[in-house]
Amino acid sequence: MTEKWTERAVPEQQDRVAVITGANSGLGFETARVLAARGASVVLAVRDVEKGKRAAARLAETAPGADLTVQPLDLTSLTSVRAAAAELRDRHPKIDLLVNNAGVMNPPRQVTRDGFELQFGTNHLGHFALTGLLLDRLLTVPGSRVVTVSSVAHRIRAHIHFDDPQWERSYDRVAAYGQSKLANLMFTYELQRRLTARGASTIAVAAHPGFADTKLLRNSPAAIRLIEPVIAPLLTQNAAMGALPTLRAATDPAVLGGQYYGPDGLGQRAGHPRLIISSAQSYDLAIQRHLWTLSEELTRVTFQLRQ
Numbered sequence: 001m002t003e004k005w006t007e008r009a010v011p012e013q014q015d016r017v018a019v020i021t022g023a024n025s026g027l028g029f030e031t032a033r034v035l036a037a038r039g040a041s042v043v044l045a046v047r048d049v050e051k052g053k054r055a056a057a058r059l060a061e062t063a064p065g066a067d068l069t070v071q072p073l074d075l076t077s078l079t080s081v082r083a084a085a086a087e088l089r090d091r092h093p094k095i096d097l098l099v100n101n102a103g104v105m106n107p108p109r110q111v112t113r114d115g116f117e118l119q120f121g122t123n124h125l126g127h128f129a130l131t132g133l134l135l136d137r138l139l140t141v142p143g144s145r146v147v148t149v150s151s152v153a154h155r156i157r158a159h160i161h162f163d164d165p166q167w168e169r170s171y172d173r174v175a176a177y178g179q180s181k182l183a184n185l186m187f188t189y190e191l192q193r194r195l196t197a198r199g200a201s202t203i204a205v206a207a208h209p210g211f212a213d214t215k216l217l218r219n220s221p222a223a224i225r226l227i228e229p230v231i232a233p234l235l236t237q238n239a240a241m242g243a244l245p246t247l248r249a250a251t252d253p254a255v256l257g258g259q260y261y262g263p264d265g266l267g268q269r270a271g272h273p274r275l276i277i278s279s280a281q282s283y284d285l286a287i288q289r290h291l292w293t294l295s296e297e298l299t300r301v302t303f304q305l306r307q
Contacts, residue, residue, distance in 0.1 A: 004264075004272040007244065010251045013040035017095050018250075019088060019134070021045045021073060021127065022102025024055040027149065027209055030243035031099055031250070033062055038251075040097075041067040045084060047074045047102075075102055075126030076112035078299060085133035095137040097250055100127035100148040100184070109171040116298065117166040119173075123180035125299055128187055132301040135202075144202045147249045148188050150260070151181040151208050152268055155279045158182040160291050181208075183291060185260065185278050190288040192258035194305035203257030205249040206278070210263035210270045212242025237263070237270035245273035 018035050022028040023044035036042045036059050044059075046052035052070035059068055071088060074080035088095070103123045112121035131146055138144040158178030161167070167176050184206065191204040213236040245261040255261075260278050265271030281287070296302050 005244065005248055005252070005274070006272065007034045007240075007247060010034055010038050010247055011253065013038040013251070016040045016097060017043070017092050018097040018099065019043040019045055019071070019095055020099040020101055021075065021130070024048065024051040026239045027212060027243045027246060028099070028101040029055055029059075030240045031101065031246050032068075033059055033240075034243070034247055035097075035250075036063040036066040036068060039066075041069075043069050043071050043088065043092075045071040045073040045088075045102075047072075047076075073102075073130070075122045075130070076114075076118065078114050078126075078129055081126055081129045082133065085130060088134060089137060092137060094141045094144075095134060096141050096144050098131060098134060098138060098146045099246060099250060100131065100146070101246065102127075103149065103180075105153075105177050106173045108173065109167060109176075111166070114298075115166070117171075117176060119176050119180040120165060120167075120183065123177075124183035124187065125295060127184070128295045129299040129301040131191070132299070132303045135303060135305075138202045139198075139200055142201045145250055145255075146188075146191065146202070146204045147246055148184045148204070148206050149208065149246055150184040150188075150206050150278070151177075152210070152262070153178045154181040154185055154208075154282060158279075159281070160186070160287055162290060162294065165294065182279070182282060183295075185282040186284075186288045186291050187295070188260075189258055189283065190292050191303075191305075193285075193288075194303065195257060198305050200305075203255070205255055205257065206260045207245035207249040207273070208260075208262045208268070209237075209239075209242030209245060210265070210268055211236040213238055241270065241272075248273040 023032040073084040110118040157175040188206040263271035264274040
């Protein structure tokens with residue numbers, strides 16, 4: 001039997017700079033914990049700086065001497081994304097790893113400061129812009145990676161609604177979340193295609209945590225929140241296990257660009273990370289390209305990569 005992949009398999013990360021969005025809690029915190037323990041310089045890119053500082057203090061307890069910094073980043077504001085990218089560029093001549101982890105799930109309809117539907121704006125467009133603004137810092141680093149966290153929800157009533165991407169005519173919180181997570185995958189695949197065309201050694205990889213016990217469920221419909229205390233122990237895995245697919249995508253030397261990692265258990269709900277296949281729709285090149293063009297138009301961030 002093939003040995004299960006665990007955090008013990010993460011190689012040393014000395015001299016690597018890792019930027020992780022949403023690293024103050026949940027999957028992002030666990031990803032930061034392991035990378036810091038392996039010697040990486042970890043940047044916690046977070047909306048709430050005070051929570052970020054408390055998270056950094058907790059990480060320092062588990063990894064004494066770790067190089068940890070907190071970077072203000074509000075993915076609901078392109079102004080904040082641009083400011084954070086500028087500060088990161090000033091501070092880091094190279095970035096080895098960008099983990100697009102932060103996200104929101106199933107809130108009532110809200111919009112970002114730029115007028116985007118909150119889930120599409122935060123989960124996809126904010127990360128699209130951040131990646132584009134930092135990409136040249138990754139391209140100079142052999143073997144650098146962009147890891148974007150998707151979800152099994154990319155299969156649930158998920159389509160890219162080009163006719164109404166901001167859900168202005170009607171709003172379905174579950175379908176809108178599915179759209180944002182499908183967009184995460186399509187962005188990864190199209191980014192990898194463009195990196196390959198450029199001949200870059202930087203790779204783009206996707207991951208999903210299965211059903212992980214994180215704060216994302218706080219915006220679920222009332223019926224789900226009501227039974228969550230009962231079903232969560234049966235259906236979910238803890239955040240440390242949920243972070244393993246991200247960590248494998250970020251550090252396993254065998255990982256290739258354009259791959260997707262998730263739990264190996266029944267329905268990819270829980271378990272140890274393995275290479276998986278996403279929905280047929282996610283591999284549609286025409287939709288990937290259309291989404292890329294729309295994302296550049298909405299964020300006004302253009303990647304310097306050939307098509």
